[in-house]
Amino acid sequence: MNALRTTALALWMLLLALPAAAVIETYEFSEPELEQRYRALSQELRCPKCQNQNIADSNAPISQDLRRLLHQQLEAGASDREILEFMVARYGEFVRYRPAFNAATAILWLAPVLLLLAGAAGLLMLLRGRKQSPTTLDSDDEARLTALLQTAEKDA
């Protein structure tokens, strides 16, 4: 039992260590606050080469360069805004996972809301249609129905 627990604990610790292998190089920061901002920014910036990874996860040479630049700029006292502007000026809004809202990115930001509204509208129409469905027949229709049923019986 004890051995099992130790093994489980060891495995769990191994799992915890996995994120450490994601990036090869490590940077020293003069202040812990800078390191936190480095983490946040490197997760928000997208690798221009691999496109579906952020620069924190990617080992592409360009991501290494951008991480180095990020570290340099943070240590030089640049604000988050300045750093993002620097990156966007070179690689376009594409480089951010949360692009600024403008004419080109409007569809990206609004599509989820629009789709949700369309879905809600569709659902509403469906529910309203269902409520109306048990319609009562007026006397003309009733007469036609009995006539039709009689002919059907005769044919059978």
Next chain:
Amino acid sequence: MAPRLKLFLPLILFLVLAAFLFRGLSLDPMAMPSALIDQPLPDFQLTALADDRPLSRADVIGEPALFNVWATWCISCRVEHPYLQQLADSGVPIYGINYKDEDTAARRWLRDLGDPYRANIVDREGTLGVDLGVYGAPETYLVDADGVIRYRHVGVIDERVWRDTLEPLWREVLALETTP
């Protein structure tokens, strides 16, 4: 909505979706617009590959030219090289940006394969590359006489790319230079 029309709703939805998906087939997901189109070529203070003398932006602008980002570790650059030589021979000025490379290997490359470049800017750390928004090699920038970037091509330049995309732009840039 008329009940008849409602019946066609799934078909209409399908057709809209199919149209989008069909369009998606011919889109290149790697295509990315350069943020530097119509921006001036970034300033730099680097050295020339041939003789290590300093090289800056002022030394390389003044006439329309291509700026080709290359490196010896880049396989596609080797594929592209003969066509660049052909372009240079036909009179198109090409500057090289030797991107994150080793000088000795780069010099050997030019000696063995030929040198289509007016000059080569040594960008060992990739700093000019970052300022240009380069994310791989080869990339080629078309810069006009005023030093403004007019077009960026990512990937190999071959006869088709030149004929269909770059040459029309090149002629436009040349015409602009001669008219005023």
